[in-house]
Amino acid sequence: MDEKITSRENAKIKYACRLASSTAFRRTEGRFLAEGRKLCPELCRGAELETLFYTENALEKCPELAALPGEHYLVEDHVADKLADVGTHQGVFGVFRTPVHTLEEVRPGGRYLALERVQDPGNVGTLLRSAAAFGFDGVILSEGCASVYAPKTLRASMGAAVRIPVIETGAMPQAIALLREKGITCLAAALYQSQPLSAAKAGYPGGVCVVIGSEGQGLTDQTIAACNSTVRIPMTDRVESLNAGIAGSILLWHFREESL
Amino acid sequence: MDEKITSRENAKIKYACRLASSTAFRRTEGRFLAEGRKLCPELCRGAELETLFYTENALEKCPELAALPGEHYLVEDHVADKLADVGTHQGVFGVFRTPVHTLEEVRPGGRYLALERVQDPGNVGTLLRSAAAFGFDGVILSEGCASVYAPKTLRASMGAAVRIPVIETGAMPQAIALLREKGITCLAAALYQSQPLSAAKAGYPGGVCVVIGSEGQGLTDQTIAACNSTVRIPMTDRVESLNAGIAGSILLWHFREESL
The missing domain is CATH 3.40.1280.10 (SPOUT methyltransferase, trefoil knot domain)
Structure with a gap:
């Protein structure tokens, strides 16, 4: 059973939100946040997934999310709303390591x-x-x-x-x-x-x-x-x-x- | 001096808004509404402009609007906001005849x-x-x-x-x-x-x-x-x-x- 995050002030949530909003923070941390039921599994094919957040509803619709790597957390809807960059979202968010090329x-x-x-x-x-x-x-x-x-x-x-x-x-x-x-x-x-x-x-x-x-x-x-x-x-x-x-x-x- | 429209309930404004929001109304009327300081003059090259609405501010920024054909009306900012389909707009709106091709x-x-x-x-x-x-x-x-x-x-x-x-x-x-x-x-x-x-x-x-x-x-x-x-x-x-x-x-x- 995944741990459930019920607070918008949770440190992991605040960290993820900062990744979404700040280019500089993404760069210093070497990580980024992605949203989407289809996009997160797709990104796993080329980047390391560290943390996955999903709502109960999203997991029900998409049970294969459970098979993805990394730490998983259930999040309440209002927490997912905070993670979302746009008004509508699919309730699935992943923190990935940024691939580095020179x-x-x-x-x-x-x-x-x-x-x-x-x-x-x-x-x-x-x-x-x-x-x-x-x-x-x-x-x-x-x-x-x-x-x-x-x-x-x-x-x-x-x-x-x-x-x-x-x-x-x-x-x-x-x-x-x-x-x-x-x-x-x-x-x-x-x-x-x-x-x-x-x-x-x-x-x-x-x-x-x-x-x-x-x-x-x-x-x-x-x-x-x-x-x-x-x-x-x-x-x-x-x-x-x-x-x-x-x-x-x-x-x-x-x-x-x-x-x- | 152009006539000034100060009410959002003005019949010409309501007509223009209905053109913007209803495909069926556009079709029966054979007209459409366009917004944009650059788009309206551009559309004049291929469609007949019947009515042009602009804010004082838009006319100041773009005096050449006065040379466009059709009936012209100054509109107050809150009237322009009603005509606008998106939150931001440039204060220029035109009602055009729809070119018909078969x-x-x-x-x-x-x-x-x-x-x-x-x-x-x-x-x-x-x-x-x-x-x-x-x-x-x-x-x-x-x-x-x-x-x-x-x-x-x-x-x-x-x-x-x-x-x-x-x-x-x-x-x-x-x-x-x-x-x-x-x-x-x-x-x-x-x-x-x-x-x-x-x-x-x-x-x-x-x-x-x-x-x-x-x-x-x-x-x-x-x-x-x-x-x-x-x-x-x-x-x-x-x-x-x-x-x-x-x-x-x-x-x-x-x-x-x-x-x-």
């Missing part, structure tokens, strides 16, 4: 996505999911990107955050320089002075990295200058722009794993 | 997107925007789709709703049959017994229609059977699925206007 793991011949200051959690999550879907080897995030392990990003990525190596780094131009030293061709997504995607070859035996900038400003001039060349998605003049998640996913599709 | 306008050799029971307004809006971006000639929506002229869809489409002909129809299989009579190849997006997109040719001189189903269930069996063949986006096994807006946009990119 730029040193980047390998020649690989396929990478780099995001510079992409601030919308939905876009970051969507792009992680598309990168995993199309066989990319890793995602590099500059400072200023939405946190990969924030509740909204985790929901949008549907667990892809732990199915593809995520590398959090500082300034993007330095990261690009390091990739280029490894022989990886870095392509900046930019509207001006760029070649249309339809003219860009898809295969780069030495490796390729697609570099995407923020929703409002796009890439910084320094990052564009650090890349080998630029590429854009050609469009009719009937729209001004595409959503960043959409544009990025089309680029990822173009540069997908050859077997797909 | 299946009879579908032309041999054209490029079409057909949506069957796509229920998420964000996905419908995103797909309209991508279809306009990639040179499609029209979008066909079955019964059960999110309303194109609902506030959320209009926001997601960023005005594309009036830059590409939108045809609202009933059951999808009948619409597909009509397109095929015109020599248009209809391709159903489906996961099973389908050919990968990478193997699908992009050019169809007789015309092509990409058919996409609902987020949860996909296309109905009847619609798949009515199409010429099926196509899917190949993916690694690291994700279960792609977001419907993303998957659809990749298909639209693949079948884009030749000049792009």
Whole structure:
């Protein structure tokens, strides 16, 4: 029989809430909180589950939760409400160890996505999911990107955050320089002075990295200058722009794993 | 000097609110309500603006609103709050005539997107925007789709709703049959017994229609059977699925206007 948490002031609950709300706390603790009956088991496939909280109702609907690893706690509904980042939730919450990856793991011949200051959690999550879907080897995030392990990003990525190596780094131009030293061709997504995607070859035996900038400003001039060349998605003049998640996913599709 | 509306019970305000909240009312009236300092002028490029409401503050920030056609009314902030579908708004609202298009306008050799029971307004809006971006000639929506002229869809489409002909129809299989009579190849997006997109040719001189189903269930069996063949986006096994807006946009990119 699992221990039951009845107080919103329980130390484990307060710790979990702080993981959900603070990027800095997630980073120093090396842990994150995820919510979802489907998302938590999904995340177990790529990250270590330390603590699982669920309501009685959630366990009834989903008895297989009991088979997941880690310490388990039943929580009362009002405690679950406190853990939830959004109004509606499914009564299942997990504290996971954050997988850590570094730029040193980047390998020649690989396929990478780099995001510079992409601030919308939905876009970051969507792009992680598309990168995993199309066989990319890793995602590099500059400072200023939405946190990969924030509740909204985790929901949008549907667990892809732990199915593809995520590398959090500082300034993007330095990261690009390091990739280029490894022989990886870095392509900046930019509207001006760029070649249309339809003219860009898809295969780069030495490796390729697609570099995407923020929703409002796009890439910084320094990052564009650090890349080998630029590429854009050609469009009719009937729209001004595409959503960043959409544009990025089309680029990822173009540069997908050859077997797909 | 524009007339000023100070009451939330003003008949024009109540009429506009009803347009925002009721699909049936929009349909019988042949009008819709849009919100946004950028969206309203954008929609003027493709739809007739009948009435424009703005707050003093919005007019100060955006004096060019005064040059838009139609009847103009200043509204007090609390009246604007009533017109707004979401908590935050920019104080600019327009009542537009809904452009009406029918299946009879579908032309041999054209490029079409057909949506069957796509229920998420964000996905419908995103797909309209991508279809306009990639040179499609029209979008066909079955019964059960999110309303194109609902506030959320209009926001997601960023005005594309009036830059590409939108045809609202009933059951999808009948619409597909009509397109095929015109020599248009209809391709159903489906996961099973389908050919990968990478193997699908992009050019169809007789015309092509990409058919996409609902987020949860996909296309109905009847619609798949009515199409010429099926196509899917190949993916690694690291994700279960792609977001419907993303998957659809990749298909639209693949079948884009030749000049792009």
